[in-house]
Amino acid sequence: HLTILMLKAGFRTDYVPDAIAATVVPDRMGPYLRQQLRWARSTFRDTLLALRLLPGLDHYITLDVIGQNLGPLLLALAVLTGVLQVALTATVPLWTVMMIASMTMIRCAVAAVRARQLRFLAFSLHTPINLFFLLPMKAYALCT
DSSP, rough: HHHHHHHHTTOOOOOOTTOOOOOOOSSEEEEEHHHHHHHHHHHHHHHHHTTTTTGGGHHHHHHHHHHHHHHHHHHHHHHHHHHHHHHHHOOHHHHHHHHHHHHHHHHHHHHHHHHOGGGGGGGGGHHHHHHIIHHHHHHHHHHH
């Protein structure tokens, strides 16, 4: 949100890989999910603000804004097709598993390349939390 406000005001922003920032990180699931709900609502709201700015922004920011919104939609579609496959055919949805793994690795690889730190590949371990908690919460955030 702050980046969009700065760009809207005519300022320039830069990525600084060695910058240090501090944040309060919830240590229990309830506060973590409430934080993620606030952030998801903010992402959806900020996307509306950013739409008219996108043509003039850096390509990475444009890609990030699109990914922040299309990523959860594609992930939800993959999960729904997998659940339907299990329900209708009683077979393992290999295509869905491969799609989710691919999406996870692409997102983590983009972060690792952008930050120039391989440790971002470990974010793929966050996938079960994303699938079972954050994805439904983002759908709720979009509706509210």
